[in-house]
Amino acid sequence: MNNWKTIITYLVNWDAIGIKTVEFSNRLIKWIYIPRKDLKESMERDELKNSWVYFLLWEDDEWNPLAYIWQATFLWKRLNDHDRDTNKDFWNIAVAFTYKDWTLNESDINFLERELIKLARKAQRFKIKNGNWWNNWLIQEYRIPDMLEFISDLKVLLESLWFKLFKELASKEELKNEENIYYLHSRWSNAKGVYSNEGFLVLKGSIWVNGIIPYQLKMWHIKRNRDELLKKWIIEEIEDWFVFRKDYLFKTPTSWCNIVSWWNLNWWTEWRNKDGKSLDEIERK
Helix, strand or coil: CCCCCCEEEEECCCCCCCCEEEEECCCCEEEEEEEHHHHHHHCCCHHHHCCEEEEEEEECCCCCEEEEEEEECCHHHHHHHHHHCHHHCCCCEEEEEEECCCCCCHHHHHHHHHHHHHHHHHHCCCEECCCCCCCCCCCCHHHHHHHHHHHHHHHHHHHHCCCCCCCCCCCHHHHHCHHHEEEECCCCCEEEEEEECCEEEECCCCEEECCCCHHHHHCHHHHHHHHHHHHCCCEEEECCEEEECCCEEECCCCCCHHHHCCCCCCHHHHCECCCCCEHHHHHCC
């Protein structure tokens, strides 16, 4: 049976990047998207007088995505406090989730806050600006399955508008399945990767020779991108080698050649699975 879902998006002020509500047609969960510049307008909405779990989202000066995850029994008041707080001038988008029948209680939202922070840190897509303090608010045992379902629905709704706060770069199931893994053993390199609809994920532990060919010296973005990976500790330079210290998602299987490789090859044919079939053969032909 196909797990189809219908998602309804309502543009409150007929602006695609303004206030909007998003919900499933047959589920209780819903969320609201509020740009900071529209915060005053959103305060007129009665629904914000209820309990929500919410995220403040922004980017730092180096374009790294950041998030602050919290909960509120009166969302309008909490967002207004954040807007007036000069110590929180960094955020520019707020997104919040609740039930359409307003049945989330204080125990629910404290449980959701704690679990969502854990999931976001595990995914490593955003820098999470919450501290290390955990609330230990008790929740009734019978309520936990409902909240886990709430989180599952929340992740789908959030990703529907391209906020991949909780999406891991590759799931354990994908990494366990050898059919999904591609290998690169070209010119002393030893790399592994996974191809997905987001791009090509080069896996932690992959290595390649440190070098650059003359034509690359004229391409300023090559050095910039490579230096950025070094700065963020995604790759490490060890003698004559570069080593991945973290999984890293490239936009295409070829986009890593200018950043980390010094030879010019067709990477669609160089990446091969355990049976020797190229990425080109499997994914494009």
